[in-house]
Amino acid sequence: MTPLLLGLIGLALALPVPALLARTAWPMLVPRAGIVLWQSFALAAVLAISGAALSTALWLVTHDELTWWRVALHLTIMAIGVLVWARFWWAAWTVYRETQARRRRQRALVDLLGEADGMAPALRILQEQTPIAYCVPGIASPRIVVSQGTIARLSADEYAAVLEHERAHVRRRHDLVLEAFTVLHRAFPRFLRTDAPLVQSQIMVELLADDVARRSFGEAPVAGALVALAGSPTPAGALGVGGAASVRMSRLQQTDPRHPWASVAAYAISAVVLIAPTVLLAVPWMLHAWHTLRT
Template sequence: MTPVLLGLIGLALALPVPAALARTSWPLLVPRAGIVLWQSFALAAVLAISGAALATALWLVTHDELTWWRVTLHLAILGTGVLVWTRFWWAAWSVYRETQARRRRQRHLVDLLGEADGMAPALRILQEETPLAYCVPGISSSRIVVSQGTISTLSAGEYAAVLEHERAHVRRRHDLVLEAFTVLHRAFPRVLRTDAPLVQSQIMVELLADDAARRSHGDASVAGALVALAGAPTPAGALGSGGAAAVRMARLQRPDPRNPLASVAAYAISVVVLVAPTVLLAIPWMLHAWQTLDL
């Protein structure tokens, strides 16, 4: 029964539970805790499926009464676990390789086409009238890219807020957060997953960068820049300033974005989701399996 329960928990955390959570708005009130919450769901789904596969393998070895339907069910669970783990490691490698290649191309292009700013070595200014603002993250070779249209459209305060927004992305390595979500997202086959965690994480890192910018330059500057850059395109592998405008604007209208109750709820749910399956199912089953093997 343990393999089946762990498998059902994993599938529930991969598809219906996050799909239902995406219909609520309260995690967006606390983007940092919300990211932890979404990551806990995705990671717990992978761990539960993995635990189900391990439990299935041991069950097939230790169980005496192997009826055909039980063997078929457990082999299906085992196969799903192997598939998820295979996809997980392949996704980790492919996401890393694809992201690094895209960012190398972007850095090369902006260094070639953009003008460097002597006061900000990582800043590149493109001679483009369309308002653009994005960053290309990297450990020691990050770039912040703006267009001439952005500089001419925004006020001094709004422009400074945009630069702080992009610096927050680079400084806090929001790209790693999104890459982790992408890997966990790709680990499950399309029919067993939802896009909600990946989409929500993309919104939440923008909210976190907005919070950094509003602390330095005020709500009005951030809001003005957001209006001017709403819908601005962002190259693949980069993080931009124009996405999720409606959600971000709604947050900017709140004078104090902190919400301790929502933060506590998100962290508490994260702990329960990660710990409960292990404590209630995996550990008792492992003890029972160990005793069985000793016999």
């Protein structure tokens, strides 16, 4: 029974539960806690499926009554677990390799086409009238990229808010958050996953960067820059300022964006999702399996 329950929990956390959560708006009220909530769902799904595969392997070894349908069911559960675990490590490697290669190309391109700013070594200014603002994250050599069109369209405070927004992405390594979601997303086959955690996490990191810029420059410059740059193009893998404008404007209109009870709820649900299957299912089963093997 334990392998089946863990398998069902893993599949539920991979697809139907995130799909239902994506229909609610409250995680967007607390983006930091919301990111933790989404990550807990994705990680718990991988752990539950892995636990199902391990427990079914031991069940096949220790159980006395092995009917064909039980063997077929447990082999199916084990196969899904092995598939998810293999895809997880393959996704971790491919995401790392793709991300590093993409950022090297992007940095080389903006260094070639952009003009360096002597006051801000990481800043590159493109001679382009289309409004553009994004960052290419990295530990040693990040880049913040803006165009002449962006500088011409924004006021001084709005431009400063945009730079602070992008610096927040770089300093707080929001790119690592998105990469983790990408790995967890790719771990499951397409028919067993939803895009909701990855999509909402992309919005939430923008909300977090907006909060940093708002604390430094106020709501009006951030909102003005967002209106001016809404829909501006961003290269794949970069973090741009122009996405999810409607959600971000709604948050900027709130006089106090803090929602302590929503944060408490998100963190509490995250803890329950990660801990409960282990405490209620995995640990008792492991103790039972250990006792069975010893006797």
